[in-house]
Amino acid sequence: MDRMELRLTGSGGQGVILATIILAEAALYSGKNAVQSQSYGPEARGGMCKAEVIISEDEIGFTKVMKPTFLLALTQESLNKFGATVDENCVIMMDDSLVEIETKAKNVIKAPILATAREKVGKAFTANIVAVGAINKALGLASFENLKEAVMGHIPAGTEEINIKALEMGNDLIK
Amino acid sequence: MTRKVLMQGNEAVVEGAIKGGMRFFAGYPITPSTEIAEMAALKLPRVGGRFIQMEDEIASMAAVLGASAVGTKTMTATSGPGFSLKQENLGYGCMTELPCVVVNVQRSGPSTGLPTSPSQGDVMQAKWGTHGDHPVIALSPSSVEETYHLTIRCFNLAEKYRTPVILLMDEIVGHLREGVSIPENEQVDIIERKLKERPDVFHLPYHVCEGEYVPRWHLTGYDVRYNITGLAHGVDGFPTNNNEIAGALVTRLVEKINHGYEDIVTFEEYMLDDADMMVVCYGGTARSVKTAVDMARAQGIKVGMFRAITVWPSPEKELKALSKKIKSVIVAEHNYGQYSLEVQRIIERPVGFVGKVDGTVITPDEVLAKIKEGR
Numbered sequence: 001m002d003r004m005e006l007r008l009t010g011s012g013g014q015g016v017i018l019a020t021i022i023l024a025e026a027a028l029y030s031g032k033n034a035v036q037s038q039s040y041g042p043e044a045r046g047g048m049c050k051a052e053v054i055i056s057e058d059e060i061g062f063t064k065v066m067k068p069t070f071l072l073a074l075t076q077e078s079l080n081k082f083g084a085t086v087d088e089n090c091v092i093m094m095d096d097s098l099v100e101i102e103t104k105a106k107n108v109i110k111a112p113i114l115a116t117a118r119e120k121v122g123k124a125f126t127a128n129i130v131a132v133g134a135i136n137k138a139l140g141l142a143s144f145e146n147l148k149e150a151v152m153g154h155i156p157a158g159t160e161e162i163n164i165k166a167l168e169m170g171n172d173l174i175k
Numbered sequence: 176m177t178r179k180v181l182m183q184g185n186e187a188v189v190e191g192a193i194k195g196g197m198r199f200f201a202g203y204p205i206t207p208s209t210e211i212a213e214m215a216a217l218k219l220p221r222v223g224g225r226f227i228q229m230e231d232e233i234a235s236m237a238a239v240l241g242a243s244a245v246g247t248k249t250m251t252a253t254s255g256p257g258f259s260l261k262q263e264n265l266g267y268g269c270m271t272e273l274p275c276v277v278v279n280v281q282r283s284g285p286s287t288g289l290p291t292s293p294s295q296g297d298v299m300q301a302k303w304g305t306h307g308d309h310p311v312i313a314l315s316p317s318s319v320e321e322t323y324h325l326t327i328r329c330f331n332l333a334e335k336y337r338t339p340v341i342l343l344m345d346e347i348v349g350h351l352r353e354g355v356s357i358p359e360n361e362q363v364d365i366i367e368r369k370l371k372e373r374p375d376v377f378h379l380p381y382h383v384c385e386g387e388y389v390p391r392w393h394l395t396g397y398d399v400r401y402n403i404t405g406l407a408h409g410v411d412g413f414p415t416n417n418n419e420i421a422g423a424l425v426t427r428l429v430e431k432i433n434h435g436y437e438d439i440v441t442f443e444e445y446m447l448d449d450a451d452m453m454v455v456c457y458g459g460t461a462r463s464v465k466t467a468v469d470m471a472r473a474q475g476i477k478v479g480m481f482r483a484i485t486v487w488p489s490p491e492k493e494l495k496a497l498s499k500k501i502k503s504v505i506v507a508e509h510n511y512g513q514y515s516l517e518v519q520r521i522i523e524r525p526v527g528f529v530g531k532v533d534g535t536v537i538t539p540d541e542v543l544a545k546i547k548e549g550r
Contacts, residue, residue, distance in 0.1 A: 021181065025181045028180070028354045033353075037351055037352070040350065062463050062538070063462050
């Protein structure tokens, strides 16, 4: 497996950092190597937020994203900023409420992540878990069981049902 | 095989510290080391230890030395600005031979600089930050798993050599989350201070046994009093102006570390067997260098990496030996050129340099460009 470089972007509070932590853990549970890092500072608390995870079968040297192979954008601002610099091999997953931009990426997936969380799961705050389900399905990072286990390790007691529902609905967004 | 778990570098410090015997932490939170204080506050009480948030970094360092003076294994953690404040008491720890571990998760300086950005600008401060000639041991990890093991080692070296030991981290590794495999009931070697024969009878506190370099510890808590001072002191622990005694003390303090060179100094060699070029680095920078070496090797360039795990004392013997067979040497570090001076001193010829002071991480491409240029 080649080195996969995932960059998840959105606005602070949408949970993109936790999403990368869950994806990294799920990859580890599936026997792969993973490193995760994130942007710190005021931007992580309301402004634009960026978090990264690198997954590989091999030992991971450099810990940051060089050429993203995957980009998630949950806000227009983050899509505009990070979508413009990717190359043709990068898979972009954008929320379907956003306006498409000019990009070199050949594979752009428009997915109703925010709407699914808000309307079908019924809680807007589960958008990151919906995204995790969709990303894992699109990229085949980990088994669904491993992904579920990683999610369960990070959610407050009493929210298990709604988060698993979000994960399953995210998974089902990708055919 | 133990299943890997995702852990942050700063978290691994606390896991390693507790495994290494830490039972006291005093600190003042500062980015990018704050998670260490948070985790210590959470985990120390669970093992019967004590966490104190002090009013500042100076007091934290003093509290750590105080706890060490009653025989506890202690640690504090900080970043550049706090590391500066700790320097006076750090020297007091060197002079009084009070073991402790000081973690510095380096961020961009000088002054308060860029709080969330990586740097290795404190590498010389780790050696010369406190005044006077003094012993220094500093270890620098390049992965989360290594952070765990090196923290344990810091505690062992501190006790063995009775001196503060610096865990010189950087934001790259401190804030990195990656998979670590730590067996649950893993057996690790733990070193305790060598004790004087009887704690209840007065011994000269700084008397050094024949054939040893480090005074054995006079256990406290008994009806015996002895003096500890930052002034030059004789074996009785009391201040002296005797030049002979003062000279012998400072000489022993420095030589106890030199004497332990083989025991203290560790390093990693990567692809050096047939190399005609090597990139010297330490800490988180090694992640960029290793990837750059792989990229260069794929292009047929015979380059390798030498990583100092023990930054101080520097791996002088190994670097000198390698420099005899390897033509060009490049140093990569996140500063304006500090350790490169040390490497230059050791190998007695100029080195190539890749550095950065803008708060961004040196990329493998940047190292590769230098490798190609230096060919």
